[in-house]
Amino acid sequence: MTIGVIGGGAWGTALAQAMASGEDVLLWAREPQVVADINSARENRSFLPGVALSARVAATDDIARLAEADLWLVVCPAQHLRAVLGAAPLAHRPTLVLCAKGIEAGSLKLMAEVAADVCDAPLAVLSGPSFAGEVARGLPTAITLACADPVLGPALVQRLVRERLRLYLTDDVVGAEIGGAVKNVLAIGCGVVEGAGLGLNARAALIARGFAEMLRFGIARGARAETLGGLSGLGDLVLTCTSTNSRNFSVGVGLGQGRSAAELLGGSATVAEGAATAPVVVAAARAAGVDMPIAEAVADLLAGAPLADVVEALLSRPLREE
Numbered sequence: 001m002t003i004g005v006i007g008g009g010a011w012g013t014a015l016a017q018a019m020a021s022g023e024d025v026l027l028w029a030r031e032p033q034v035v036a037d038i039n040s041a042r043e044n045r046s047f048l049p050g051v052a053l054s055a056r057v058a059a060t061d062d063i064a065r066l067a068e069a070d071l072w073l074v075v076c077p078a079q080h081l082r083a084v085l086g087a088a089p090l091a092h093r094p095t096l097v098l099c100a101k102g103i104e105a106g107s108l109k110l111m112a113e114v115a116a117d118v119c120d121a122p123l124a125v126l127s128g129p130s131f132a133g134e135v136a137r138g139l140p141t142a143i144t145l146a147c148a149d150p151v152l153g154p155a156l157v158q159r160l161v162r163e164r165l166r167l168y169l170t171d172d173v174v175g176a177e178i179g180g181a182v183k184n185v186l187a188i189g190c191g192v193v194e195g196a197g198l199g200l201n202a203r204a205a206l207i208a209r210g211f212a213e214m215l216r217f218g219i220a221r222g223a224r225a226e227t228l229g230g231l232s233g234l235g236d237l238v239l240t241c242t243s244t245n246s247r248n249f250s251v252g253v254g255l256g257q258g259r260s261a262a263e264l265l266g267g268s269a270t271v272a273e274g275a276a277t278a279p280v281v282v283a284a285a286r287a288a289g290v291d292m293p294i295a296e297a298v299a300d301l302l303a304g305a306p307l308a309d310v311v312e313a314l315l316s317r318p319l320r321e322e
C-alpha cells in the first residue's frame with residue numbers, strides 16, 4: 001500500500017520521510033521545482049533543505065495520482081484546505097489524516113469540519129509538538145492522533161506509528177484541533193515578548209494565561225480539558241513558545257522589534273499559521289462568548305496596533321481570580 005501526502009512544505013516532507021521507513025509514499029506538491037528536487041536530488045531544497053530523503057518518497061505535481069493511495073496525510077496550510085481537497089481525487093474515499101493547524105477564516109470552521117464539507121471520507125487529525133526538521137532527522141517525537149471512530153483510530157495508530165514517532169490516541173478531534181490552532185497565536189505573542197525584551201516572567205505569564213484562554217475556548221467548542229493539557233495543546237504550546245525554530249514565534253519576535261506584519265509575512269514562501277488564525281480565533285471566541293485577551297492582543301498587533309498600547313491594555317485589565 002502507498003501513503004499519499006498532500007503538500008510539499010516542511011511538514012508534509014518530514015512526514016513523508018518518517019512514513020517512508022514503513023511504506024512507499026507519494027507526495028503531491030504544487031511547486032514543480034519541489035517535485036523535481038525530490039525526485040532527482042532527493043531533497044526538498046525549498047522547504048526542508050539539508051535532509052536526504054528516502055528513495056521510497058516519490059513526488060508528483062499531478063494531484064489525480066493521489067488515487068493510488070488509500071490513506072492521505074493532508075498537510076497544506078489551513079486556509080487552503082478547502083480548495084486543495086476540492087481538487088483532489090476523492091472518489092475512492094481515501095482515509096484523510098488532517099495535519100494543518102488552524103481555523104478557516106470566514107466559516108470559523110476547524111479542519112475536520114472543512115473536510116466534512118468537501119467529502120464524506122473517514123477522518124482523523126494529527127497534531128502535537130513536532131518541528132518538521134527534527135521529525136525528518138528521526139529525533140524522538142510524540143504527537144496526538146485524534147479520531148472519533150473507535151475502530152479506525154487504533155488502526156491508524158498501528159499504521160502510522162514509527163520507531164521515533166510515537167502516536168497517542170484520543171477520540172477528541174475538536175480538542176486536538178483547537179490546541180494546535182490556538183498555540184500558533186500564542187507563539188506569536190511569546191515571540192513579541194522576546195522581541196520587545198519584556199522578559200522571561202512575562203513569557204511564563206503569557207504561556208500560563210494563554211493556556212487558560214485555550215481551555216476556555218476549547219471547552220466552549222466541545223473539547224476536553226485533558227486533551228488541551230496534552231501533547232496537542234500544552235505540549236505544542238511549550239514547544240513553539242520557547243524556540244526560534246518556530247515560524248510563529250519568529251514572526252512575533254519581528255513584531256516585538258517593531259517590524260510590520262506585512263514586512264514579516266509578505267512574500268514569505270513559508271507559512272506562519274498563527275497570523276491567519278489570530279483574527280479568526282478572536283471572531284470565533286466572541287461568537288462563543290469567550291474572553292481571549294491575549295489572542296486579541298496578538299490580532300491587534302498583526303493589524304498594526306502600536307505595541308505600547310497593546311501591552312498597556314493587557315496590563316490595565318481588571319484584576320480577577322485565577
Ligand SMILES: NC(=O)C1=CN([C@@H]2O[C@H](COP(=O)(O)OP(=O)(O)OC[C@H]3O[C@@H](n4cnc5c(N)ncnc54)[C@H](O)[C@@H]3O)[C@@H](O)[C@H]2O)C=CC1
Nearest residue numbers: 008009010011012047077080100101130131132270271273
Ligand atoms: N513545519 C512544521 O514544523 C509543522 C507544520 N505543521 C502544519 O503543517 C501545515 C503546513 O505547514 P508546512 O509544511 O510547515 O508549510 P511550509 O511553510 O513549509 O510551506 C508552505 C506550504 O504552503 C503551500 N501553499 C502555499 N500557497 C498555497 C496555496 N495557495 N494552496 C495550497 N498550498 C499552498 C506550499 O505549497 C507549501 O507546501 C501548517 O498548517 C502548519 O501549521 C504542523 C506541524 C509541524
Ligand SMILES: O=C(CO)COP(=O)(O)O
Nearest residue numbers: 128129130131246247248
Ligand atoms: O507546529 C509546529 C510544531 O509543532 C511548528 O510550529 P511553527 O509553525 O510555529 O514553526
